[in-house]
Amino acid sequence: MSIEVQKTVKEAQQVRRKDLSFMQKTYIPEIVKGMAVTFKSMLAPKFTRQYPEERFNPQPSYRGRPVLVEDKGHERCVACGLCARVCPALAIEVQASETELEKERYPERFEINMLRCIFCGFCEEACPEEAIVMSDEYELVFQHPEDAIYGKDKLLMSKERLQTRLDFLKKAR
């Protein structure tokens, strides 16, 4: 520590000691206040959830694992790649292909590495088609790292199942 800094610290300590009352210097009032908070919390009602017997039902605003919206038997996704572009964790891989459907493009391969995903919701925000949304699912268990790469088989979820989230997004936008 330089002499200048040592001088400043010494001055600050002198001022602080001068400002404190005798009781404050003993820290007793602060300890008593802290103990009061502890005892209050001890007597307050408990909010322990007996999971998994007692399930957690998230609010529509909850950001669970991202999923692809399936509408009338097809994914809404047009494979524009915007979600993959904005994903800060580089968790999304999209491979586009052509389709006879009106949308003309679809994702031949769509994968999310759930070990990388940080549930930020940027993909959902960026998507121009409301094709990728944050679901209410929060239980993710993998035996091997490769099991965490979710393809379309695990990502597709019906529009009806996601209606609450879609309605929430409509209101929020």
Ligand code: SF4
């Ligand atoms: S929620 Fe965030 S981290 Fe996860 S896939 Fe979407 S953009 Fe990537």
Ligand code: SF4
């Ligand atoms: S999910 Fe949305 S943003 Fe991502 S590729 Fe499909 S249409 Fe584009």
